[in-house]
Amino acid sequence: MIFNNPDVWEITLLSLKVSGLATMISLLIGLPMGTMLALSKFPGRSALLSLVNTGMALPPVVVGLAVAMTLWRSGPLGGLHLIYTPTAIVIAQIIISAPVVTGLSAAAIQTLDPRLRLQLLGLGASRAQMVFCLWRETRLPLLAALMAGFGAVISEVGASMMVGGNIRHQTRVLTTAIVLETNKGEFTSAIALGILLLLITFMINLALTWIQQRGARK
């Protein structure tokens, strides 16, 4: 069976590592940026918000192409020798996931009563305390943003294929392995990997949904 194959567990682990790391970094970028977009007023804010919202629909293959061209040996960052490494996949996935987290975080915070900020400051909150309170108030949609960000990268294949190269024992992840098995005509393996990918995604989202709904009941 496919599950007895150590390669399968290796690529599963790599998928989780790469997409998990990309999602976490996207959260570190997207949450403060989304908060800033939701709370600040500055010239060009609407244009920036539109750009972020457009970024939520970035085709992974286009992101892959752009990152590959940047990281190729002849590209501007070719000297870093990152092309066809897991780091390259993480970079591409951050570009896919960060706008999703940013846009949904901004939308979540904008749903709050704007007077809540003033009320918190009026009770002696520092700016940081006020922002943490707003995050806590929007924890349910923020968790949804995290789930959407993770979903966008764990399921993409175009960027991982272009910048990772689907190299065995190095950059092969579940989605690129499915494409490979399909191209080889090994449909049973491809289907089994597909089911494994769905199961993993389901388990992670189940855990996040449990946390989210536990927060909702509280």
Next chain:
Amino acid sequence: MSGIVEIHDLLVRREKRAVLEIDQLIIHRGTVLAVVGQNGAGKTTLLLVLARLLKPEHGNIRFNDQPMEDIPDLSYRRHVGMVMQDSILLNRPVIDNVAIGLHFRHLPKNEVTRRAEEWLERLGVSHLRTRPAMQLSGGEARRVALARAFAIQPDLLLLDEPFSALDLASRHKLQDDLKTILSRMTTTTVFSTHSELDVQHLAIDKIELDGGKLIK
């Protein structure tokens, strides 16, 4: 009585329109000042300026004989407790709402609990301590919002229309309770209202705003 806040030549503009102009206003220490006026008179604007949540275009404001601009924003706001209109509670249990201002000030946990419990009791809502704030009635929410502001023991308490949108019975009960609480405290209180009855019931001093100008 000395002035805890002294305002001179205050001007607040919104979209190039003057919304508040005050030549001179002295708020005496320990007083209960009613700010009376119709909608759009500038009552909330004045409270926001006093809470330092709105920057005026110009004006000299002194707090405890110190120019306002010499006091850092946060340390000034830690002297103030504001209750905005419509209560605006957090989606958490009542006790957590009352404790939030104390957490902002990094008070020890037992002190936070003691003060939060005390003020829930004094506002007559201690039986609601574990209830989610979003499940409260308007009157209950108003009492919780007041308990939250009182718990931080501010030098300057700002209440924006504390009795609005309450039914007559709840309004009278809250007026009585607030009068009792304020009579036992030295906190300087400024509240805005439309109603002359609120003024008669609660206020020591009164100012009247019309079209953003101080007329009395």
